[in-house]
Amino acid sequence: MDDGETTIPADRAASAVPPRAGITPDAAPERDWDPLASTRTPADPPLDVLLSGTVFFDLVFTGLARMPRPGEELWSEGMGSCPGGIANLATATARLGLRTGLVAGFGDDAYADWMWDTLSHDEGIDLSASRRFAGFHSSLTVSIATDGDRAMVTHGHPLPEPLSDLVGGAPRARVAIVDLAGETSWWAQLAAQGTRIIADIGYDETERWDPADLAPLAHCHAFTPNAVEAMRYTRTETPDRAVRALAERVPLAVVTDGASGSYAIDATTGEEAYCPAVPVTALDTTGAGDVFTAAITLGTLAEQPLHDRLKFASLCSALAVQQFGGSLAAPGWGDISDWWRCMTRTADEGDLRAAYTRDRYRFLDDLVPDHPVQGRRRAQGTFALRSDAGA
Template structure:
């Protein structure tokens, strides 16, 4: 759920307002008539996420605990799709949906509330949605998931998707269609998950030959490259892809862009993290935006780190993904604190001065983070 009519703004914009959708378009100044209809294409599994918050501990056997908060939202690949769409990227999602009430709500939320193109997605008759229950306790989380494989592979639907400037993909998913997409000029940004087998076989990285960027975390990057530090890992990965990025949580992020010759390190924005769910998706969406916008490498890392920091301060996957309203609010507050003599804020404001050329300087209808529950629209309106 989003708040669609909240004014935001500060700085001198380098983007524009999309009058049709009423949202801020950070790529408006770069768009040409013959551009692809989408900025980013995604494919994967959508889950219905139920997120319980405000518990100090997990319940014991036979025990019932009441949580202080409850949120629900589309999860899985929807976390990344929502993060990209809220940053103003024209986002398309290829996914399989069931025919149950959960799927009805998730389809409506993604297509109408978040403005995500689902034209290449499909509803399957007699198929129910995958579901995850997440319980957040003391900054950590535990999850229980139930679901089934789709009746047919998503690769069969990819060719029917609108053209896109970029695609964000998972090395652990289907890779057969990457070469076809790359051949059309789509830049592919790849990520990878934890290898539960413990083998960390470098052969798993072979599909990177089709990719523009690779954005693993430090544990994954060091394991696959057989290195012992994130900076050594990013150098090894830079031999495989034009843009290598390694994230290290509170330890910051490292990147090398072979196309420009840039190398950069960015410390993490210090915040109190409540829920890390979806932070990596937010980082990937922000890196994709910065690359498409031709920002410098250090600006891309700083922006992605900021967006991730804003996300982990909220509970609940896609619900926590920040929009331009949240970014503008943070930047305005940081500058006001700096002008008021706060030395730490002054240092941070100096590091993020490039936002003056990105954040809108006039009111726009920016999407923001919001709490959401699985409810009737009339209930949402009343409350």
């Protein structure tokens, strides 16, 4: 394992990225960026990534020193609204240039109107297999970011029909990212079509952590749990031992451990890797794991070395937590390019720490675009249908 990994100084990481990255006053017209363009062939499926799950309308409050006590009202310093749930992951993959399709159920309320338009029009996500249901309202989550973590309150109802009925109508994809605790009936069919399955899983509220829950991994190419989930399901005491146990089940095992970094073993290449996290002051951690998974997916499709995949994923997560609002905090190529140019410029000015970091991220030279790319919206105070229409 390479011991030459590095952390990125917090004052030189995502804080250097402007609100709408990749835009300069006299820049050429902005374009989207496809990091896989040079490797695409006519035989490729129409989608890179297929996702399925519940979309929530998220209201995110930030800048609270603590949670309110019963009967108490606190004012937050920041607030934003954005599509949430599976939209966090769909937006993260789309902003990294992956052709993304989402199978989800939407209501017929104003929240659903705004989320559908944001995901399909602004983010370019294929919703051709998604459905609008009459008389059905959007699920909603209020997320409060405080003390380095978040607390949430959610309301919603089951969809009128299962999403598995809609997945068959989705375009073919190279990768499907799925929830191990969700519907699994359609995984085998996708795997038989040549789609690689990347699975994640959430916290087991039953506290049983039954290893039998991991049985669907037989259809999966990769598994990306966090350290708590990985250790409890594998009955191990460290993330390193957990990732080794999971590597016996899937070709690519990745275990994330928050600020302590990430671990991975890729049996298809024989690589093993550890990468420290990028140390930054987080504004809102919502969706950081989704951004990490999106970046790992891009790196896997691009056939990057495992160390580079982990470093890229760590960087993307660090950029995301500098913004609030899960889905719309996901970095685009403007954010990544601005960070890389800032790091390179600082290194050229003689900063030794920046030079060390630049050397470890040299692979970005082959990834970042050399032209301005389309800016991406951030979470906003309200979904503002009228101002959106007049923009």
